[in-house]
Amino acid sequence: MELTKYFSRKNYTTKIFIAIILLFSIFSTIFSSQASAHALSASFGEMTINDNEINLAFSIDDLSVIESTNADANLDGKLSQEEVDSAQAEILEWMSRNLLVTFDGMVQRSGIDSMIVEPRNDLQVVTASFTYPISTAVGKVVLNDHFYENSADNTTYTHFLKVEQNGEVSEHLLKGNNRTFEAAFDPTTPVSNQSTWLSFLFLGMEHILFGFDHLLFLFALLLAKQSFKEYIKIVTAFTIAHSITITLGYLEIISLPGILVESVIALSICYVAIENIFRKGMKHRWTLTFVFGLIHGLGFAGMLHEMTIPKSHLVTALLSFNIGIEIVQIAIVAVVIPLLRYMQKFSSYTRTVQYGSALIVVIGAYWVVERVLGL
Numbered sequence: 001m002e003l004t005k006y007f008s009r010k011n012y013t014t015k016i017f018i019a020i021i022l023l024f025s026i027f028s029t030i031f032s033s034q035a036s037a038h039a040l041s042a043s044f045g046e047m048t049i050n051d052n053e054i055n056l057a058f059s060i061d062d063l064s065v066i067e068s069t070n071a072d073a074n075l076d077g078k079l080s081q082e083e084v085d086s087a088q089a090e091i092l093e094w095m096s097r098n099l100l101v102t103f104d105g106m107v108q109r110s111g112i113d114s115m116i117v118e119p120r121n122d123l124q125v126v127t128a129s130f131t132y133p134i135s136t137a138v139g140k141v142v143l144n145d146h147f148y149e150n151s152a153d154n155t156t157y158t159h160f161l162k163v164e165q166n167g168e169v170s171e172h173l174l175k176g177n178n179r180t181f182e183a184a185f186d187p188t189t190p191v192s193n194q195s196t197w198l199s200f201l202f203l204g205m206e207h208i209l210f211g212f213d214h215l216l217f218l219f220a221l222l223l224a225k226q227s228f229k230e231y232i233k234i235v236t237a238f239t240i241a242h243s244i245t246i247t248l249g250y251l252e253i254i255s256l257p258g259i260l261v262e263s264v265i266a267l268s269i270c271y272v273a274i275e276n277i278f279r280k281g282m283k284h285r286w287t288l289t290f291v292f293g294l295i296h297g298l299g300f301a302g303m304l305h306e307m308t309i310p311k312s313h314l315v316t317a318l319l320s321f322n323i324g325i326e327i328v329q330i331a332i333v334a335v336v337i338p339l340l341r342y343m344q345k346f347s348s349y350t351r352t353v354q355y356g357s358a359l360i361v362v363i364g365a366y367w368v369v370e371r372v373l374g375l
Helices: 003-008 011-036 062-068 081-086 089-097 198-209 213-222 228-250 258-278 285-305 311-343 349-372
Strands: 042-049 053-061 099-103 114-120 122-135 139-145 160-166 168-175 182-186
Touching: 003 139, 042 139, 042 349, 053 062, 053 258, 062 089, 062 122, 081 089, 081 114, 089 099, 089 114, 089 122, 114 213, 160 182, 168 182, 168 198, 198 311, 213 228, 213 258, 213 285, 213 311, 213 349, 228 285, 258 285, 258 349, 285 311
Parallel strands: 042 160
Antiparallel strands: 042 053, 053 122, 099 139, 114 122, 139 182, 160 168
């Protein structure tokens, strides 16, 4: 009854604010569910360019293989080595159609050296190894990735490619419309690594921009009425905390199961939103933010953990990834805080926060159940 009276008042500003929270929550829930329906919107390649051949090891999650082939004979949603062996020709045809290696404009064909099922962190992947013999000493090697190119998954699909040539190692991110890697096949010319920092910068920006759980957590932290100084402390604490664990998580100094990390991230959203409903004063909230920020950092590190970054490029890659996250985070905070400060002038703001936070609790609880049960 009280809720009905509240919405019947002619306070259009607060109604619009509630509508924004509702739309964001619904959109983030739907998008998150769609993204998590595909276990791994990424693949992993390791290319070695030698004097007379190219070696390529390509890994992709078993769910992708199951969705695209008839390899799962017993329909249990998992692939065994026996099933992969039986369906090797079909899997090879699917991979060869979507992953093309050319040399001086000529498509290179290769038999398969091996195809195995193996664990990769929290995932199970199918790894195929190829060898492409090269007859001439100098030329241009091009790798084109066409997986999910014409589907909705193309927006999140990323190919993490590590290339080694003449003792030099570089990392490349093939995604979206940029699905091509090129290198000179020349023993005297190492592969270029100049764009690595920029690739990781964009990867960090994208990771936070489409990380709706991280964004909802940050929004819930800022939603409660606080001083400008407290807002700055919260944002700073979150930044420092996740910066620490991004590095520690990638280096495996701290290692926790992915399902645990993702579930705690969802729980952190619920906890903060519940605080917004029942807690009156919000001083020293930065301490809570720091603790939960450490867990969120492990979530950020999850994608990087799938890559094998050489020690010579590790500092640049991690720093660029972190800066990418901060660029988007600062931009969002710069928009949200002035809006919240304006909204706090209205007497109905406290009630608006309570109803908005109740909605956030529901969204967070849904994510908890979804992640614990692996839905």
